[in-house]
Amino acid sequence: MTKKSTKAPAKKPAAAKAPKRGAAEATAGRGGKVAKTQLVEQVAEKSGLTKKQAAQGVDAAMDTIVEALRQGQSVGLPGLGTLSVRDTAARTGVRPGTSERIQIPAGKKVAFKVAQTLKGELKQRSPDYHVLLAD
Template identity: 40%
Template sequence: MDKTELISAVADKVGLSKKQVREVINEILSQIAKQLVLGQKVKLVGFGTFSKQYRAARDGRNPRTGERLIIPERHVVVFSPGSDLKQQVQEPMQQASQSQEDADNKQDDKKE
C-alpha cells in the first residue's frame, strides 16, 4: 500500500474527502518528522515508537570493487513496533498454523 492508497482507504472508512484525509495524514507525518528532528521520541501507544539514533562512522567496502571506504556518521530513524501491532501481525500466522494443524488432523483421521 502506498500513500495514495492509504488516503483512499481512510477516506472511504471515515467518510471524509480524500483532500481532507491527505491534509490530516500529511500533518501527522510532518509532526512526527519535526519531533524526530528535535530529538524527541514519538510514541503511538499500541502501534509503535519512532526515534532517532546516532550511527558512528565506520569502515565499509564498495561491493563492486572491494575498495575500502569510510561510511560517515549519521542519524537514522528507527521504528519499534508496539505490542498490539506485533500481535496483529502474528494473528494471520497463528490462524494459518491452526488451519494446517486441523487439516493434518483430518488427514490422520481418514487414515485410521
C-alpha cells in the first residue's frame, strides 16, 4: 500500500488578489463598515491634519466617549445621536442546546438613540430605513 500525500491546494498568484479598496469605495457600498484607519484617513483629508494627528484626535475622542460611558454619563453627538448606559434587569434565560433554564444577572448595556436629523436623512435616502433603525 502506498500512502497518499495530502498537500494543501496551491495558493493563487499575488496578481489574482483583489486590489485594496480606498476609504471612499469602502463606504460607498451599502452595509459596509468603516474601519478606524478609514475614519482616520477621512478626518485627515477633511481637516487638513496629518494622518498621525488625525489618529491622535480620533483616539482622544473615542477614549473620552468610553470614559464618559464608564462613569454612567450620556454622550451627545450632534447630528448623529446619543449614547447612554442603561441598566438591564435580572431575567431567566434558556441555555441553547440543553434547554436548561439559567438566571441571567442584572447588568448594564450601551444604548444608542438616533438623532431626528439623521433619521430624517436616512428616511429620505432609503425606502427601507426602518430596517436600519430597528432599535
